Amino acid sequence: MSHEKRLAQLRRYFDTSGKRYTVEREHMIDVIAEMEGPFTIVDLYKAAKAKGFVHAASTLYRNLFIFIDAGFITERHLSGGKLEYEANTGNNNFLLCVGCGTLKRVPLSKEFKAMQEELCKKHKLLPVSYHYQQKGYCSKCQKKIAK
Ligand SMILES: [Zn+2]
Incomplete structure (x- = not known):
């Protein structure tokens, strides 16, 4: 996606949410877009600070929800209460094993995409982003259950 x-x-x-537009927030969308793979809030802060866009970590922490709500970042809840973030690339489909914490990225089927489009159309929602995460037990952990 271009700038x-x-x-x-x-x-x-910002037009629809009533939140205030700032140049700092505009700069952050480019920092987020340049993040590769999963990252922590500290990684994001370091990247923004290195570019001189953010000075206080607390400012970024307070504003993180804006980038999640606006569809730039996906927040994932991992096992053990850990949080992980990732820039939205359109491939946010995961299977999480709640036993061992293994997180596996899976491709989205054509049927799933069609279902999403149909749902958005039916409910008149202009899509921005989505996040799919199925929780369960991986094959290794299922063997432990069976014992
Ligand atoms: Zn497992």
Whole structure:
């Protein structure tokens, strides 16, 4: 996604949510887009600080929900209460083993995509992002259950 598209997505969010648009928040969408793979809030803070966009960690922590709500970041709840973040790339489908904590990224089927589009259309929702995470027990952990 280009900077212009990210900016349009951010402006749409501010126009509709009543939250205040700031240049710092605009800069953050590009920092987020450059994050590769899963990251922690500390990783994001370090990346933003290195570019001179954020000075206080508390400011970023307070504003994190904006980037989650606006569809730039997915927040994942892992086992043990840990949180992990990732820039939304359109491939946010995961299987999480609640036994050993293994997180596996899985591709989205055409049927699933079609179902999402149909749901959004039916309920007149302009899609921004989504997050799918199925929790369960992996094959190794299932063997422990059987004993
Ligand atoms: Zn497992």
